[in-house]
Amino acid sequence: MRNKDTRIISYLFNEMDPSERVEFERKLIDDENLLIEVESLKQTKLRLSPLPELHPPKHIIESVLKEAEEYSRKSVINRGRSVYYAAAAVLITGFLASAILLDQNTENSSAAQASVSAPTFETTQSPINRVTSVRQASAPLQWIDSNDVIRFSDRVSQNQTSDIDSIFKNSYKKLTPVTNPTQTGAYHRNLQLTGSRP
């Protein structure tokens, strides 16, 4: 299709820029055939103008409106459902998380109680670990003296005294003086280290 032909339609249906329109109208003055064609098509276009607006039957409109209402009602229910499911999911997650946390807290507190009631004199542990575990239980009180010996101070009931004495005796048996000749430093010679001998 030639450009001129499509320009006739653009002109007839007012789809030209003002400058294009002026230029096209100049051409109409110069070109008689073009003018005849434009006028002829304009008359045909005018004959289309009485085309009426038709309306759908009332029952069709009512049916469409009812459908819209129905759809909205369903979507509200669906939206409500999804909110309900989301809330339920949050609640379940919350319950699960709190149950896990409670479980962990129970384990920690029972471990702490166990460490308080049956403390701290396991001689197989290194002194540093032992100090840590004793500190975690917050009793008994302990310190390291000038000879680098760990000391404890605690109150126990009378029937536990003998047990503790035996633990002390056993722990002394496990202490071994440093005899390594390569270690010449005064600090090392004075240290007493725990061993793992039974």
Add this chain to the structure above:
Amino acid sequence: MKLNNTDYIPAEFEAMQDKELVHLFRKKDDQLAFRELMNRHQAKVYSYIFSMIQNREIANDIFQETFTKVITKMDDTYNEQGKWIAWVMRIAHNATIDHIRKQKRFVDVSSSYDKESKTDFYDRLPDEDSTGQHEQLELDESTASLLKHIQNLPEEQRTVVMLRHYYEMPFKEIAELTNVSINTALGRMRYALINLRKMFDEEYEKESNNV
């Protein structure tokens, strides 16, 4: 025809733009907003469908199908950026063209000659003219004649004429809707006008001869 049922549409809705009404319907399920949208556009949508099909029953079905899609697909496919009515028209246009193409396919497949009755498919068809006359009873003679001429235009030319007539749709939008270049859309309009001019001339000649 405005919706004249018991549901009164407040004046504030009439002042609103389409996109505001669409928003109210989508987000707040406002039925009055949807009624106002229908009120504004139903005649144009229906006229376009009817002018393409020229059969009341089928036009009713396509109109209803169009709005069913509008209602159910609005949340998924309409993004509120473009004009709502252009989106609705695209649906109406696609439904109409689907119907026309299905009809064509049906006729092509079935247009066989029956040796026994010595008739072809077209002979066996019910007289469409009687239906056509029935449809057009409400219209005056010149309008009915005009619609008949439009019906005789090739589908793609008819589409351009009707979209332009009922929506004053810019040729750029017509081109987008029908998936062609703007020059093709302009060209189709030109051929449509030339064909209509020819039909009017022939009609005039016939009338002159009858007189």
